[in-house]
Amino acid sequence: MDDxxxxxxxxxxxxxxxxAHQKAWSELKWTEETWVSVVLSRHxxxxxxxxxxxxxxHRGMGFMQLPSRLRDIPMRQWxxxxxxxLIRDFTLDPSQNLxxxxxxxxxxxxxxxxxCRIHLRTMDTGLPHPLAHSPLLLHKPYLFDSAWRYIIQVTDVHLGVMFRCPEGExxxxxxxxxxxxxxxxxxxTRPGIEMESFAFLTDKLIMISMxxxxQDLPTIVCxxxxxxxxxxxxxSSSYRGDAGRHSCExxxxxxxxxxxxxNMLIRADPGPSYSPDEACEVPFHVGSQNRIFVVTFTASSRRVHAPVTLFIPLQTLLDKYEAGGTEIEWEQWGPAGTRILGSLRTSPNWVCYVYGSKFVHR
Known part of the structure; x- marks a missing residue:
């Protein structure tokens, strides 16, 4: 935790x-229970x-700030x-009212x-964000249409969007x-059909699942x-020839x-630069270094579809990147720095199951 x-x-x-906060989490005891009605939504x-x-x-939105007595956060709805x-997808960053x-x-x-039209608005009013030079970003991937999906992440001044094309196109x-x-x-800008998802590690580093x-055998490709x-x-604009010098696989x-x-997904919240709004006056919050990255995918054969869930501390990833090397095999970094649970099945829809170093599974 940080102050x-x-x-x-x-x-x-x-x-x-x-x-008191740590004790309540370790014992799963809460100070108050409030039932609220939640509108079921696709987004x-x-x-x-x-x-x-x-x-x-698809034109309006509802918000609810979850309360916490121990952190002096009141419930607020608007x-x-x-x-x-019409809204196709969205994300938010309360620390920047974004x-x-x-x-x-x-x-x-x-x-x-x-x-594609990406709007930068304020959370409280929906008006153009005052810190954005332009409240509208435009980008058009090749053969872009309404069937494309998105993964959106924010950290401080950086906004990342993965445009995912329809399967089989x-x-x-x-x-x-x-x-x-x-x-x-x-x-x-990085294109690639091999990319699955991404997450920001720091204000400069990004991790992409691919x-x-x-080629296992002359006739077998996996x-x-x-x-x-x-x-x-x-x-640079010619990333394929330039980025390799600054990447580690x-x-x-x-x-x-x-x-x-x-279905290889990376989940890690909040972003590396997150800090609560000073107006909230919370006594402490999740530290930027105290985060885990949860990587999930499905291993499938003709008969079996098995979930794989991998837990990776941030420091493990930073250590390997800073040590240099462009390709590092699993045996050189994984067994000592990660944990795999092969029977844990996470939801493909309810994906907000990690916060800081905490992971929630039902």
């Missing part, structure tokens, strides 16, 4: 609250203690009734789709783009799960021939 921005609590009072987010969900008309367009919204793509009269690739959302400058091809850590601030356990990985 919060509160200026009214003494060190002794802060420590007392921290110990929702739970980040840094704020729940948000889209409304049925709505944005009409954002001004709401990132992807507009539902709509074809023109000729059936062509314009660039020929000629398309996923694309990962990182902006400085305040200036509008693109810091990295399924790469490997998919190999790997984690690629790269410095996105050193990318960590191999995961190899699967036997006939078993294929799929």
């Amino acid at each position: 919060g921005p509160t200026k009214t609590l003494s060190i002794a009072s802060r420590l007392e609250k921290l110990r 929702w987010e739970l980040y840094a203690g704020v729940w948000s969900a889209g409304r049925a008309n 709505d944005i009734t009409d954002i001004g367009f 709401l990132v919204l992807i507009e539902m793509p709509t074809p023109d009269p000729h059936g062509d789709f314009p660039p 020929e000629g398309t690739e996923h694309e990962l783009v990182v902006w400085n959302w305040r200036s509008g400058e693109i810091k990295m 399924l790469t091809f490997r 998919l190999k799960p790997v984690l690629c850590i790269t410095d996105f601030t050193r990318y 960590l191999g995961l356990p190899e699967l036997i021939p006939g078993v294929f990985p799929s």
Whole structure:
């Protein structure tokens, strides 16, 4: 835990609250129980203690700040009734009052789709964010249309969006783009059908989960799960020739021939730069170094579909990246620095199951 921005609590009072908070978590005892009605929505987010969900008309949103007596956080609920367009997906960062919204793509009269429209708004009002040079970012992957899906992450001034093309569509690739959302400058653009998901490690490093091809035998080609850590601030427009010098690939356990990985997801909340808004005056919060990354995928054969869940402390990843080397096999880093649970099945939809170093499974 890191100290919060509160200026009214003494060190002794802060420590007392921290110990009570840790005891409540270890014993799973809460001080109050409140039932609230939640609108079921296709699009929702739970980040840094704020729940948000889209409304049925796809133009409005509801928000709820989850309360905490031990951290002096009151419950607060509010709505944005009409954002001004149809919402396809979104994420948020309460510490910056930032709401990132992807507009539902709509074809023109000729059936062509314009660039993807990414709006930068405030969480409390839905108005354009005052820190953004332009409240609208535009990007158009090749063959972009309304069937594409998105993974959205924010850390401080950086916004990452992975544009995921529909499965089975020929000629398309996923694309990962990182902006400085305040200036509008693109810091990295990386296409690749092998990419599955991503997460920010630090304000400069990003980790991408990938399924790469490997040749086991002359007639057998398999998919190999790997984690690629790269410095996105050193990318250039010709990333394929430049980025390799600033990247490190960590191999995961190899699967036997006939078993294929799929649906490889990275989860880690909050982002590396997260710090509560000073107006909240919380006594403490999750430290930026006290985070785990949960990597999940499915190992499938003709008869079996087995879940794999991998827990990786942040420091393990940073140590391997800083040690140098472009390709590191699983045996060189995994057994001593991670933990695998092969029977733990996480939900593909309810994915907000990690916060700091805590992991919740039902």
